[in-house]
Amino acid sequence: MQVYLVGGAVRDELLGLPAHERDWVVVGSTPEELQRGGYRAVGREFPVFLHPDTGEEYALARLERKTGPGYRGFETRFSPEVTLEQDLQRRDLTINAMARSPDGRLIDPYGGRHDLEQRLLRHVSPAFVEDPVRVLRVARFAARLCALGFRLAPETRELMRFMVSSGEINALVPERVWREMQRALGEADPAVFLDILEDCGALAILLPELNWDEAARKALQRAAAPALATTEVPAAARVSAAARVSAAHSAIDGSVRFAALLAGTALERITALCERLRVPNDYRELALLTARLQPRIAHAGTLDAAATLELLEAADAFRRPDRFQLLLRAALARSDLDDAARTARAAALAAALAAAAAVALPHDQLTQLNGPAIAATYRSARLERLEALQSELRKS
Numbered sequence: 279m280q281v282y283l284v285g286g287a288v289r290d291e292l293l294g295l296p297a298h299e300r301d302w303v304v305v306g307s308t309p310e311e312l313q314r315g316g317y318r319a320v321g322r323e324f325p326v327f328l329h330p331d332t333g334e335e336y337a338l339a340r341l342e343r344k345t346g347p348g349y350r351g352f353e354t355r356f357s358p359e360v361t362l363e364q365d366l367q368r369r370d371l372t373i374n375a376m377a378r379s380p381d382g383r384l385i386d387p388y389g390g391r392h393d394l395e396q397r398l399l400r401h402v403s404p405a406f407v408e409d410p411v412r413v414l415r416v417a418r419f420a421a422r423l424c425a426l427g428f429r430l431a432p433e434t435r436e437l438m439r440f441m442v443s444s445g446e447i448n449a450l451v452p453e454r455v456w457r458e459m460q461r462a463l464g465e466a467d468p469a470v471f472l473d474i475l476e477d478c479g480a481l482a483i484l485l486p487e488l489n490w491d492e493a494a495r496k497a498l499q500r501a502a503a504p505a506l507a508t509t510e511v512p513a514a515a516r517v518s519a520a521a522r523v524s525a526a527h528s529a530i531d532g533s534v535r536f537a538a539l540l541a542g543t544a545l546e547r548i549t550a551l552c553e554r555l556r557v558p559n560d561y562r563e564l565a566l567l568t569a570r571l572q573p574r575i576a577h578a579g580t581l582d583a584a585a586t587l588e589l590l591e592a593a594d595a596f597r598r599p600d601r602f603q604l605l606l607r608a609a610l611a612r613s614d615l616d617d618a619a620r621t622a623r624a625a626a627l628a629a630a631l632a633a634a635a636a637v638a639l640p641h642d643q644l645t646q647l648n649g650p651a652i653a654a655t656y657r658s659a660r661l662e663r664l665e666a667l668q669s670e671l672r673k674s
């Protein structure tokens with residue numbers, strides 16, 4: 279049997295990006311032979327195995343044939359006779375359809391290296407249209423790689439439009455749309471994902487609740503800008519496009535981007551979208567809170583002490599200070615303020631929260647009060663703190 283490195287690892291190495299996972303293809307073997315070698319079978323629909331020591335994925339070379347609509351409508355055939363070239367042909371993009379042999383040779387039957395140098399995202403074969411997930415994948419790769427100059431090949435763009443007009447796109451299940459969208463939110467330029475879906479007509483079908491306009495695009499771009507995400511992206515990453523592309527974004531970042539994207543959308547639409555795609559709770563809650571409080575946060579500079587306290591309470595900031603930070607980032611990304619003004623607003627609200635949260639009532643006072651009275655006492659003590667803070671700021 280022969281084993282080849284394939285897919286993303288070969289592509290990323292040629293692009294000079296750090297490898298994050300390695301996938302392998304096995305030619306001329308059988309499931310029995312791999313299992314005898316200690317590989318563990320994991321694929322339900324395809325013959326995929328995990329290496330006994332490294333845990334990396336090894337897939338038997340396979341052919342795919344379309345038998346029905348959607349990405350489940352596939353029949354896969356594998357046998358020791360299936361060649362590496364045949365396995366590479368069923369892949370989505372030419373830059374993902376290269377392999378590296380054990381002696382270091384590049385196997386590139388579909389011009390992946392040329393397209394990589396030309397910075398083109400191009401489909402491998404006309405069979406591209408058989409799997410609607412590829413529309414999402416291509417949009418996601420564009421969001422990742424456009425910082426390096428990649429763009430969509432015109433003929434691939436045409437195929438994607440055809441997949442929408444022919445109705446193939448309707449076979450996508452909500453879980454898969456969310457999974458790709460969540461990943462796309464973590465890429466270097468998440469707005470490109472939505473632009474590409476809009477261009478081929480898929481956006482209106484897949485995310486009809488979304489209000490994808492100039493304000494939403496700007497908000498998403500600002501939320502994804504390294505300057506705003508200073509806690510996750512190291513300073514050095516801001517200078518190089520390659521570093522930006524390879525920076526792994528956390529789920530926290532993804533939820534901020536999601537919330538910034540939806541900040542101008544009606545609450546019922548956000549709820550409908552989240553229910554339909556089964557978006558996780560933390561994403562949904564932050565998006566709803568951001569859409570609700572964004573106007574007040576953007577005008578934080580003009581709020582008096584009482585309005586500031588109301589905002590902190592509405593945001594549940596005393597109990598959820600970490601989420602409050604995320605809320606500020608998402609809401610301010612949506613505002614038209616410049617970077618300095620956004621930083622100043624965030625700092626002012628963080629200072630207000632710190633001051634109000636530092637209020638502590640004496641123990642003997644608390645023991646004499648019932649629940650509502652405790653809340654009211656806290657409230658007026660916090661208000662006093664915020665008033666003091668504001669008059670201090672006015673003086674300085």
Ligand code: ATP
Nearest residue numbers: 284285286287299301368369370374375409411412
């Ligand atoms: P990443 O860096 O995100 O892991 P990747 O290219 O390795 O990118 P994977 O999702 O890990 O992407 O898939 C591995 C390889 O399998 C791809 O490079 C591609 O060749 C192929 N592939 C995955 N999904 C599809 C699909 N839906 N249609 C065709 N080929 C696919």
Ligand code: MG
Nearest residue numbers: 285286299301
């Ligand atoms: Mg991969």
